[in-house]
Every structure is written in structure tokens, then in C-alpha cells.
Amino acid sequence: MTGKRTPGRPLHRTSTDLRPAIIDAAVRCYSQRGVAATALKHIAGEAGVTPALLHYYFGSREHLQQAVLDERVLPLLKEVQQQLGPGGLSGSPEALVRRFISAVSATVDRHPWWPPLWTREVLLEGGVLRAPLIERTGKQFFQQIVAAFSAAKDRGELPPDIDPRLLLVSLVGLTLFPAAAAPVWRNLMDTRDIDSQAMERHTLALVSQGIGGHHA
Amino acid sequence: MTGKRTPGRPLHRTSTDLRPAIIDAAVRCYSQRGVAATALKHIAGEAGVTPALLHYYFGSREHLQQAVLDERVLPLLKEVQQQLGPGGLSGSPEALVRRFISAVSATVDRHPWWPPLWTREVLLEGGVLRAPLIERTGKQFFQQIVAAFSAAKDRGELPPDIDPRLLLVSLVGLTLFPAAAAPVWRNLMDTRDIDSQAMERHTLALVSQGIGGHHA
Amino acid sequence: MTGKRTPGRPLHRTSTDLRPAIIDAAVRCYSQRGVAATALKHIAGEAGVTPALLHYYFGSREHLQQAVLDERVLPLLKEVQQQLGPGGLSGSPEALVRRFISAVSATVDRHPWWPPLWTREVLLEGGVLRAPLIERTGKQFFQQIVAAFSAAKDRGELPPDIDPRLLLVSLVGLTLFPAAAAPVWRNLMDTRDIDSQAMERHTLALVSQGIGGHHA
Amino acid sequence: MTGKRTPGRPLHRTSTDLRPAIIDAAVRCYSQRGVAATALKHIAGEAGVTPALLHYYFGSREHLQQAVLDERVLPLLKEVQQQLGPGGLSGSPEALVRRFISAVSATVDRHPWWPPLWTREVLLEGGVLRAPLIERTGKQFFQQIVAAFSAAKDRGELPPDIDPRLLLVSLVGLTLFPAAAAPVWRNLMDTRDIDSQAMERHTLALVSQGIGGHHA
DNA sequence: TATGAATGAGTCTTCATTCAT
DNA sequence: CATGAATGAAGACTCATTCAT
Numbered sequence: 001m002t003g004k005r006t007p008g009r010p011l012h013r014t015s016t017d018l019r020p021a022i023i024d025a026a027v028r029c030y031s032q033r034g035v036a037a038t039a040l041k042h043i044a045g046e047a048g049v050t051p052a053l054l055h056y057y058f059g060s061r062e063h064l065q066q067a068v069l070d071e072r073v074l075p076l077l078k079e080v081q082q083q084l085g086p087g088g089l090s091g092s093p094e095a096l097v098r099r100f101i102s103a104v105s106a107t108v109d110r111h112p113w114w115p116p117l118w119t120r121e122v123l124l125e126g127g128v129l130r131a132p133l134i135e136r137t138g139k140q141f142f143q144q145i146v147a148a149f150s151a152a153k154d155r156g157e158l159p160p161d162i163d164p165r166l167l168l169v170s171l172v173g174l175t176l177f178p179a180a181a182a183p184v185w186r187n188l189m190d191t192r193d194i195d196s197q198a199m200e201r202h203t204l205a206l207v208s209q210g211i212g213g214h215h216a
Numbered sequence: 217m218t219g220k221r222t223p224g225r226p227l228h229r230t231s232t233d234l235r236p237a238i239i240d241a242a243v244r245c246y247s248q249r250g251v252a253a254t255a256l257k258h259i260a261g262e263a264g265v266t267p268a269l270l271h272y273y274f275g276s277r278e279h280l281q282q283a284v285l286d287e288r289v290l291p292l293l294k295e296v297q298q299q300l301g302p303g304g305l306s307g308s309p310e311a312l313v314r315r316f317i318s319a320v321s322a323t324v325d326r327h328p329w330w331p332p333l334w335t336r337e338v339l340l341e342g343g344v345l346r347a348p349l350i351e352r353t354g355k356q357f358f359q360q361i362v363a364a365f366s367a368a369k370d371r372g373e374l375p376p377d378i379d380p381r382l383l384l385v386s387l388v389g390l391t392l393f394p395a396a397a398a399p400v401w402r403n404l405m406d407t408r409d410i411d412s413q414a415m416e417r418h419t420l421a422l423v424s425q426g427i428g429g430h431h432a
Numbered sequence: 433m434t435g436k437r438t439p440g441r442p443l444h445r446t447s448t449d450l451r452p453a454i455i456d457a458a459v460r461c462y463s464q465r466g467v468a469a470t471a472l473k474h475i476a477g478e479a480g481v482t483p484a485l486l487h488y489y490f491g492s493r494e495h496l497q498q499a500v501l502d503e504r505v506l507p508l509l510k511e512v513q514q515q516l517g518p519g520g521l522s523g524s525p526e527a528l529v530r531r532f533i534s535a536v537s538a539t540v541d542r543h544p545w546w547p548p549l550w551t552r553e554v555l556l557e558g559g560v561l562r563a564p565l566i567e568r569t570g571k572q573f574f575q576q577i578v579a580a581f582s583a584a585k586d587r588g589e590l591p592p593d594i595d596p597r598l599l600l601v602s603l604v605g606l607t608l609f610p611a612a613a614a615p616v617w618r619n620l621m622d623t624r625d626i627d628s629q630a631m632e633r634h635t636l637a638l639v640s641q642g643i644g645g646h647h648a
Numbered sequence: 649m650t651g652k653r654t655p656g657r658p659l660h661r662t663s664t665d666l667r668p669a670i671i672d673a674a675v676r677c678y679s680q681r682g683v684a685a686t687a688l689k690h691i692a693g694e695a696g697v698t699p700a701l702l703h704y705y706f707g708s709r710e711h712l713q714q715a716v717l718d719e720r721v722l723p724l725l726k727e728v729q730q731q732l733g734p735g736g737l738s739g740s741p742e743a744l745v746r747r748f749i750s751a752v753s754a755t756v757d758r759h760p761w762w763p764p765l766w767t768r769e770v771l772l773e774g775g776v777l778r779a780p781l782i783e784r785t786g787k788q789f790f791q792q793i794v795a796a797f798s799a800a801k802d803r804g805e806l807p808p809d810i811d812p813r814l815l816l817v818s819l820v821g822l823t824l825f826p827a828a829a830a831p832v833w834r835n836l837m838d839t840r841d842i843d844s845q846a847m848e849r850h851t852l853a854l855v856s857q858g859i860g861g862h863h864a
Numbered sequence: 865t866a867t868g869a870a871t872g873a874g875t876c877t878t879c880a881t882t883c884a885t
Numbered sequence: 886c887a888t889g890a891a892t893g894a895a896g897a898c899t900c901a902t903t904c905a906t
């Protein structure tokens with residue numbers, strides 16, 4: 001079996017399988033520089049191999065991106081979905097928001113490359129992974145949560161001025177975005193005491209009661 | 217025989233100055249594709265001139281980026297600052313937050329290229345404009361607002377779990393980020409009735425009271 | 433006007449226009465090594481320029497081949513057609529054959545690159561120029577001559593065993609092919625006295641009377 | 649640890665010898681695409697093995713070509729020589745020509761890959777097999793036939809304008825060349841009724857009497 | 865015996881940059 | 886002022902070749 005290798009794993013498996021290592025290296029590079037600015041040379045260097053090997057394993061630059069999407073990014077979505085917990089999308093909006101924040105926070109902790117990659121390549125205009133991803137899982141995932149918020153709104157469980165369609169966008173802006181921008185704002189202040197728990201607490205407080213209300 | 221042209225503006229100025237047109241074209245391209253993925257050819261095409269002209273006017277690819285930073289991005293920061301209004305950074309945190317949201321919203325309306333460009337190239341790791349911008353104005357601007365929130369927190373004007381250092385990050389995630397990601401989420405639902413006013417109202421409601429509280 | 437240059441000539445014309453020189457160099461290389469075995473580097477070297485310039489003028493390797501076809505090979509067909517003389521395809525088959533041999537001989541003299549290029553890239557299986565050329569002019573040209581021979585055959589002007597459809601193939605094998613193979617057979621014998629006139633005479637004699645008959 | 653394998657046949661021979669199968673596959677590929685355009689990958693695919701195996705058996709790309717030359721092309725020359733029949737090169741030129749045409753025709757029938765391969769790689773300038781082959785057997789074979797025609801010419805058995813040195817070239821152009829170009833001209837007309845016998849008859853008629861003479 | 869893994873060299877292509885006009 | 890011409894450097898991709906198993 002020769003010819004142009006379509007993405008897939010080599011048939012024979014040896015002790016040191018470089019395929020996952022290459023994908024990990026690609027994920028790291030994509031996360032740091034962005035997909036467009038990442039040359040195969042960078043990924044190869046990060047993985048300690050030659051650029052030609054990337055073609056050997058993945059066939060082309062685009063197929064490598066596809067592999068990253070299939071084997072790293074999409075599973076992550078599943079992971080977030082599972083971590084929404086037994087309640088899933090049901091329950092009060094407060095509970096759903098709490099589970100969402102918690103799930104994102106946990107996922108970010110486990111996969112620090114996620115926020116920048118997702119923000120740049122999925123959420124921003126011109127992102128490379130945007131179209132293929134949204135077509136597949138993203139659309140459904142997104143719309144389910146929006147539907148849950150809309151139902152809550154219809155039941156009168158959300159304040160009048162809160163738009164259920166924008167609530168998920170706001171949540172992403174309060175969780176994924178701060179994580180993606182962390183290298184910047186952590187560079188501007190002393191944030192050594194702000195860990196993921198502290199962030200979670202802050203975000204939850206903000207979404208739950210806002211900054212208004214009566215405090216001591 | 218001009219020798220190696222020092223980057224900068226051409227020596228003579230005529231009635232048809234292409235310089236601003238080129239910078240505008242560059243801003244549009246940067247905003248859509250990102251700086252790294254934008255070839256001079258794209259900008260030249262957008263501006264209706266030749267790539268060689270970009271060198272004639274700006275000396276190099278990087279100097280053009282610099283010009284965009286100096287003449288479009290930095291002035292925008294000033295604009296936001298001014299729109300924070302007469303109160304500036306003083307007053308209650310609620311008032312400051314309201315003015316901030318309003319100022320960002322107005323600026324986004326006037327300069328739609330701002331959110332994606334800023335998010336990708338300033339706030340994300342690996343952003344090209346990040347270092348030069350933060351060194352100059354960004355740092356100061358950022359820290360002033362954080363300081364205002366910290367003072368309010370010390371005065372007991374913020375709930376206990378709200379971290380004043382994270383509040384600005386949250387605000388950016390609730391204003392600039394949704395605007396940057398608009399092309400994505402507007403594609404996933406019917407959002408024809410969501411204009412910038414509606415977004416402002418939603419965001420303000422969320423930050424003010426959160427989703428909790430008693431509703432009809 | 434920038435962007436990917438489709439084949440065509442540069443709009444501005446300077447004293448030394450390299451475009452024809454490059455096409456000539458390409459023709460020479462294609463003729464000697466064959467299209468498939470000719471790297472852009474070879475053509476560039478032959479023309480005294482850099483490979484990048486070939487892209488500047490022609491856009492891609494394939495577009496250069498197209499230009500060679502359009503601007504060198506196809507005009508040659510026209511030339512041969514014109515040199516078939518005022519009689520065109522009419523008259524006795526002997527006269528047509530004589531004019532054909534003469535026309536090919538004259539064309540080969542003027543364009544020594546023609547026989548190898550045509551043989552390898554048009555007449556042989558897998559030839560690169562075959563499909564595009566035959567689709568356009570070749571088919572018509574070929575069939576017209578075959579039709580003329582067929583008509584002559586119907587009028588009883590050709591011997592019984594001569595197949596009019598094969599006659600043109602035979603003629604090409606007696607004119608173009610020997611010219612294409614000349615470097616080989618000239619290397620095997622002393623052929624200094626065989627010029628194009630001598631070849632023409634030999635070929636004409638062979639086709640006219642064959643090797644049989646009564647000789648002194 | 650075999651060290652750098654001297655090209656040649658593998659050390660041990662088993663019941664399933666892939667060597668001839670590989671050579672056959674190579675012959676097919678060379679005939680269709682030409683040697684220069686044939687990657688080892690193609691041959692391997694055609695033979696149902698891996699490219700690495702070609703190196704294992706032949707040591708290098710060039711040695712495989714050598715093997716094709718030695719074990720397929722050169723034996724073919726012998727075959728043609730034998731089929732020239734008991735008379736060999738003696739007898740009248742008509743008889744020699746008849747035997748030559750017949751021998752080539754029979755060989756082409758048995759080995760359809762021969763005409764394109766031989767034309768492209770031996771007879772044309774830049775042919776890969778040209779030098780090694782002509783050095784060995786070709787030169788001798790060629791010159792013997794030319795000598796026979798020259799002797800006949802001296803004996804007055806050939807018409808005055810027929811050059812004995814060109815006669816063999818003409819014969820090749822009338823036999824091997826039409827077979828090599830068959831895929832092209834068969835595509836331009838209805839030639840279902842033209843088999844190798846019909847071609848032989850046509851060619852023989854042309855060489856014997858030409859197209860002139862008295863016909864009904 | 866046979867092959868998957870791995871790579872260096874070479875090819876096509878793009879692009880920022882320079883320069884003469 | 887403005888651009889067409891020209892190029893070197895770098896990127897993606899192919900391929901013959903090597904090697905460990």
C-alpha cells in the first residue's frame with residue numbers, strides 16, 4: 001500500500017509512534033502562532049522530526065490540520081459536553097451556567113492550548129477551522145444551549161433585558177476569552193494569586209448577581 | 217537615485233494622496249484574515265495599487281504594520297478613552313461599567329474592523345501588534361481602569377467574589393469579543409433584531425444584576 | 433493589475449523582452465529532454481534568467497507549456513499547411529505526397545526542434561501536448577489529408593494494397609520520424625553528405641516507386 | 649547487516665520470485681509514460697509491491713532501467729534478428745525488406761510495449777536507453793542491415809535515388825513508428841478493420857512499388 | 865524476504881523586496 | 886509619482902534512497 005498517503009495511521013505500530021507527537025506539536029504551534037502563520041518546519045522542529053515526515057504521516061499541510069481538528073479539537077467538544085454533567089442542558093439557567101463555567105474551566109486546565117486556538121481559528125472571522133467545525137458538531141452544540149436558555153427565558157427564569165441568544169456568547173466571552181488572553185493581562189498586573197479556581201469564582205459571581213446589589 | 221529609502225512618508229505630497237487609502241485597505245485585510253495571512257498583494261489589490269507602491273510609501277511590510285498601529289489602532293484607544301466621558305474613571309463602578317460598555321459599543325459601530333483586529337493581534341498570544349502596543353499606551357490605559365475598580369473594591373462597592381483585576385478582562389470579553397465573533401454566531405441563529413443597542417442592553421443587564429434575582 | 437498573472441505578455445514593453453527568449457529556451461529543452469524531464473531550472477538556465485521569472489511571465493509550469501503550444505507549435509502547423517502550396521489538398525496523390533514531403537522538409541529545416549518535440553509529446557502515448565493539440569487543430573488537419581487520399585483511392589489513383597488511412601501515417605514515419613531520430617542514425621554511419629535535399633529525394637523516390645521496378 | 653548492497657539480484661531465491669514481475673511492470677510503465685516520467689512508486693503500484701522492494705531487488709532506479717534493458721529490450725533485438733529468417737541478411741533487397749517488415753510486425757504483436765519504449769528511449773534525442781543500447785548490440789545490428797542494402801545498391805538492385813543508408817531508417821519509420829503512434833491515429837478515424845496484417849500489407853505495398861504505377 | 869519509517873535533495877510556487885525607468 | 890521587471894529566500898510537496906526490523 002503506497003501512493004499518496006491519505007490521513008490515517010501507519011498500519012504497523014512501533015514502540016515510538018510519532019503520529020500523536022506530531023499532532024501535539026501542531027496543536028501547540030497552532031495555538032501559539034495561529035494556523036496560517038505556522039510553517040510545517042515549525043511543527044517539525046517542535047516534534048523533533050523533518051518536514052518531510054509530516055507529509056509521510058499526513059499527506060499535506062491541510063490534512064494535518066484536518067487531523068488536528070478530528071483528533072484533538074472535536075474530542076474536546078465532547079469532553080466539554082460530558083462535563084456539563086448529569087443534568088445536561090436541563091435545570092435552571094443558574095445551574096446550567098454554573099455547570100458551563102465549571103466545565104470550560106476544567107477543560108482549559110487540562111488543555112491550555114484550547115482557548116487561543118479556538119478563539120483565533122473558530123470564533124474569529126477568517127479562522128481556518130471555522131467552517132469545517134461549525135458544519136459538524138459546533139452548530140448543534142451551540143444551538144442546543146441557546147435553546148435551553150430560550151426555554152428558560154420563556155419560563156420567566158431570566159431577567160427581561162437578558163437575551164437568551166446572546167447569553168452563550170457572553171459566557172464564552174467570560175470563560176474562553178479570558179483564558180485565551182491570559183498571557184496578555186497576566187503580563188500587566190501581579191496575578192500570581194489568580195488561579196483557575198479564583199477565575200471561576202469571579203466569573204460565577206459576575207454572571208450570578210452582576211456587580212450591583214448590596215454589599216457590606 | 218534615492219538610495220535606500222528610509223521608511224516613512226514619500227518626500228513630495230500631491231493632491232491624490234494614496235497613503236490613507238492604503239492604510240485603510242491594510243486595516244480591512246488585517247481585520248479579515250489576520251496580519252500573518254495578509255500578503256502585500258492583497259492589500260494592494262484592495263487599495264487598487266501595486267505591491268511596489270506599498271514599499272514606495274512604507275518601506276517594508278513591517279513598517280506598514282507599524283503605520284496601521286500608529287495611525288489607526290492607537291487613535292482608536294484615544295477615542296475610547298474620550299468616550300468614557302466627562303466622568304473619566306471616577307464615579308461608582310456601575311457608572312464606569314456603563315460608560316465603558318457604551319464607549320466600546322459606539323467605537324465598534326464606527327470602526328467595525330476593530331474587534332477582530334484587536335482580538336487577534338493584540339489580545340491573543342502571538343499577536344503581531346501586541347508587544348509594540350502594550351508597551352506604549354495599552355499598559356497605562358489598562359492599569360488605570362483596573363486601579364479604578366480596585367479602589368471601588370476597597371471602598372466596598374463591589375461584591376466580595378468579584379476580582380477587580382479580572383473585571384476589565386470580563387468587560388472586554390463581554391463587549392469586544394462578542395463583536396469580534398459576531399460573524400460566527402450571527403450565522404448560527406436568526407439575529408436580525410439584534411443591533412448594537414440590543415447588545416448593549418443585554419450586556420449592561422448581565423453585568424449589573426447577572427442572571428439571578430427575582431423576575432416576573 | 434497584480435495578482436496571479438495568467439499567461440500573457442507584460443503590458444509594458446522594454447527593449448529586451450525576455451518572454452520570447454524564455455519560450456525559445458523552453459522549446460529547446462522540451463525538444464531535447466522531453467517536457468516531463470524538463471525542470472524550470474533548465475529552461476531558466478538556458479534563457480539566462482531565474483526560475484522565479486518564469487512564474488512572473490507565465491504563472492506556472494503548465495501555463496508555460498501552454499504558451500509553447502500556442503505560440504510555437506500551433507503556428508508551425510499553419511506553416512506546414514501553407515507550404516502545402518496553392519494546390520492545397522487537391523490534385524493527384526503523387527502531387528500531394530510530393531508537396532507534403534517538401535513542406536515537412538522545409539519546416540524541419542527552419543525549426544529543428546520540431547521533430548523530436550512533436551514525436552515525443554504529440555504522437556507517442558503519454559505525450560503531454562497530445563490531448564490539447566489534437567483537440568484543436570490536429571484532428572481537422574489530419575482528417576483533411578486522409579480524406580484527400582481516400583478520395584484518390586476511390587478514383588483508382590492509388591494501388592490496391594495501399595490503405596489511404598495509413599498513408600499519412602506512413603508519410604509522417606518517412607519524414608518527421610527520420611528527422612527526429614537523426615541524432616541516432618547520424619551517429620552510426622558517415623552521413624555528412626546527407627542533407628535535407630538528399631533525404632527529400634530519397635523519401636520521394638521511395639514513396640513514388642518503392643524499391644522494386646527495373647533499374648540499370 | 650548487509651552493508652551497501654551491490655546492485656544485482658537478491659542473494660536468496662524463493663519460489664515466488666518477484667523480479668520478473670517487477671521488470672514487466674517497469675516495462676509497461678516506461679512504455680506508457682516514458683522512463684523520465686515514471687516514478688518508482690508507479691512501478692511498485694503496477695507490480696503490487698512497495699517501492700522499497702525495488703531497491704531491494706535492483707539497488708537503484710538506474711539499475712532497474714539497466715535490468716529492463718538487459719532482460720527485455722536486448723532479447724527483443726535478438727528475437728527480431730532470428731525472425732529475419734533463414735535467409736538472414738542475404739538475398740534481394742525486396743526479400744530482405746519483406747522479412748524485416750514481417751519480423752517487426754510479429755514482434756510488435758507479441759510485445760506491444762516495444763514500439764513506444766523504443767521510439768522514446770532509444771531513437772529520440774535524450775532517450776535514456778539510447779547510449780547503453782547502441783553501444784552494445786544496436787550499432788552492430790543496424791550497420792549489418794545497412795551494409796546489406798549498400799551491397800544491393802552496388803549490385804544495382806536498388807533504384808538510383810534510394811539511399812541505402814536511409815532505407816533502414818525509412819523502414820523503421822514505416823513499421824515501428826506507426827505502431828508507436830497507433831493510440832493517436834487510431835483515435836482519429838475508424839480503424840477497427842486495420843489489424844497488424846492489414847498494416848503489414850499496406851507497408852509492404854508502399855515499399856515495394858510506392859504509390860505510383862498503373863492501377864485499375 | 866519484505867516493508868514501514870525516516871530523510872536529504874530537488875521541484876514548483878509564493879512573496880517581500882529592489883531597481884531602472 | 887508610480888510601476889513593470891527581476892530576484893533570493895522560504896514554503897509545500899515529491900521522490901529516490903537508507904535502515905531497522
